[in-house]
Amino acid sequence: MKCSLMAVLTALPLGACADAGEPKTEVTVNEALPEEVQTVLRRSVENLVFVEGGGFQMGDVGAYITNKSLNEGALGSYEFVDKNHPDAMWMPWVFQAAGEKRTAEPVHKVTLSSYSMGKYEVTFEEFDVYAQATGSPVLAEGMLGKRSRKPRKPAHLMTWQQARDYCLWLGENTGLNMDLPTEAQWEYAARSRGKKVAYGTDTGMPKKGANIGLGLGVGKVGSYPPNPLGLYDMSANAKEWMLDWFAPDYYANSPEVDPQGPESGTEKSVRSGKVVLQRYHEPPKAAPRIIKEFGYEGHPYVGFRCVVNEDKPIILK
Structure with a gap:
């Protein structure tokens, strides 16, 4: 197991590695890191919402x-x-x-292990810190303009791999098993542990301007009340990349316990929008003609948030 030198668990001395199966509940950020990186790491841990696992009926x-x-x-x-x-x-x-x-059918039973999910979608401000720290490309800086590229708006126009790399970077620098959420994890959390609702709002129903947006585009993260689990923008703002490959008939073949999606494919699953039961899908990056014409590789209004695949709540020490 490779240790991260940028953050360590409080229970371990600097540079030590935890056993792969050891629960990681307390995290300390390495104070030798640049201050802006420390801020992003701390905020990412503090904004995790613990989602207790269980069974639910997934689908429409x-x-x-x-x-x-x-x-x-x-x-x-x-x-x-x-x-x-x-x-x-x-x-x-x-x-x-x-x-x-009808890709949201058939309804099928899914049982999930516990995990934690980011309270908010990752913002441009956070992604810019990551890009600077790792030497990664800044997201379509010239294309979006000052008006769209506000620090607290959801980062978007990244490829699926860029989104995943950000989550893995968080994991490497906190010692946590972080990744993009699976479709099952995302829907279970959006529905506040699988409640029979179609909207990830505070009431489970939409009310424009009160708990979902009024129109196109994206607003600042957390602009509306969270769902009962404490997660924001599950029925508003950007759509979100999932870990899974997409297959229209996957629900008919999905395993019950911790489904991860098909083993391969040509498109990645995308969730959110308004109705949280709806499945979307996009190629991992934009078509060559789009890249050539517009100068970006990702998809408009597709952002992401990260999960921690640990069965206990995460605490910032």
């Missing part, structure tokens, strides 16, 4: 509404009822265009 669980509210009410003004209501009808949350495969 839908909802029961009254037939009358569907046919006679204003668009979207549904009356949600129990399935035994005499006027109940089942409605899917994810609507596909005619002829498109």
